[in-house]
Amino acid sequence: MPRIEILCVGNELLIGKTVNTNARWLSEMIHNLGCVTARHTVVGDDVECIAGAVKEALKRRVDLLVICGGLGPTYDDKTLEGVAKALRRRLEVNQEALTQIEAKYRELFDQGVLQRFELTAASVKMATLPSKSTPLRNPIGTAPAVMLEYKSCRIFCLPGVPSELEAIFVESVAPFIKKLVGDLSVAEGWLDVRGLPESSLATILENVAAKYEDVYVKSLPRGFEGSEPKLEIYVSALRDSKFAAESLVEEVISLLTACIGEAGGSVERKYVET
Amino acid sequence: MPRIEILCVGNELLIGKTVNTNARWLSEMIHNLGCVTARHTVVGDDVECIAGAVKEALKRRVDLLVICGGLGPTYDDKTLEGVAKALRRRLEVNQEALTQIEAKYRELFDQGVLQRFELTAASVKMATLPSKSTPLRNPIGTAPAVMLEYKSCRIFCLPGVPSELEAIFVESVAPFIKKLVGDLSVAEGWLDVRGLPESSLATILENVAAKYEDVYVKSLPRGFEGSEPKLEIYVSALRDSKFAAESLVEEVISLLTACIGEAGGSVERKYVET
Structure with a gap:
């Protein structure tokens, strides 16, 4: 299985103002694509911290590092500076990124959202990328996403705004993961145990x-119902076809149901929308 | 400022089944105690991954590492094994922990929740701690939390169930952080900008x-209202008294309000319950 890690950048996560829904969403998508994310990391808006986290991920030989947050125009958006430092690449104005930002501002101006059409220093900052970067179209916001290759690792830097992150992930990152993972499919099953x-x-x-x-089985305590303890069991498997993955999960679920019944517990199959 | 990191253990986070509310809650509490968490890490239920993450945190010279999840009785609860491996300590049955678990089972038996009163292998597992551990009372669940000292670092291992984690944090971890941080107080302010x-x-x-x-100022884009962009600005400061922290935040908020007004934007103070 390829090694995929997620790195989220933002002080708001570290002071507990924001819950990390981006890491959850990305992990679910990656799992649906047939892979399990190996690690989440969250660091603050600080060049040294970001660079340190990227270097540590490279040491763990990640195949894909998805970074989110810190691509905007303000002084505390430092992700690209951190990535450049980690990879020892210069920061330079990327003409393609600048064209994308210009087009977005033109659109906002035409819609009457912006009163003036001009490229400010902040716009140029968003187009200042580590050398050898590929800017990726942001269909929703202004800051382009950024793709980099470094040795055998692919790095995607996505905006932290969930709607932008999700759109760019679907358009640009998911196809890459699909290729990386190959034909693996995931199947899941849940049991309620009392x-x-x-x-x-x-x-x-x-x-x-x-x-x-190679089947993932996890039990999660869910409190009590009267004097009866409740538990949830989650089963998932990756296989090279949806059919094979589902058959395997069914086999494990049947075995668990039999064993728990034998031990005096009661089991109910739970169906969760996916 | 002391270096505090949070390490969450659990495959359910890495497959996107669960959003990491524990890291958010802990970070907010730590911030309220006058400190900013330096990093969140999430790894799966795997001894090598847990040990690796602990060793990396120690290399970053953390003063306090709060680990959550993986203390329960099932085979995939591997946190203590991972910690023992990272610190090169033996795992041994801790008599005090065993007494705590026994007392909890006795309570459940007396309440009629358990039909038999016996210490299973799974109970002994929960009492098997790295050498030189101090078990901490779990006022809600069965698995005791664990406190360790390693060189200048303090490690707390807390259960992943939020109600248990929160109770033990308040009872056992918060007082330690208070001492570590000293008399720092936090103040915060929010502005809505249009x-x-x-x-x-x-x-x-x-x-x-x-x-x-040393004041933390962050802007967060909040979409558009009609053709007007909306933004939120968050300001926070740590000082050695609540009064000093609040005065500083007020000063920054006033300056921001004046500058934004001058540039043609409108500002509204926002009050958030804390």
């Missing part, structure tokens, strides 16, 4: 997990 | 940030 405490379930799960080493 | 695009605001923010180097 009447067995998590500790009693432990042995059952351990046996099943040992039998199906 | 009629200025983020790029025009950039120069104003840069000047203000340059004048008040």
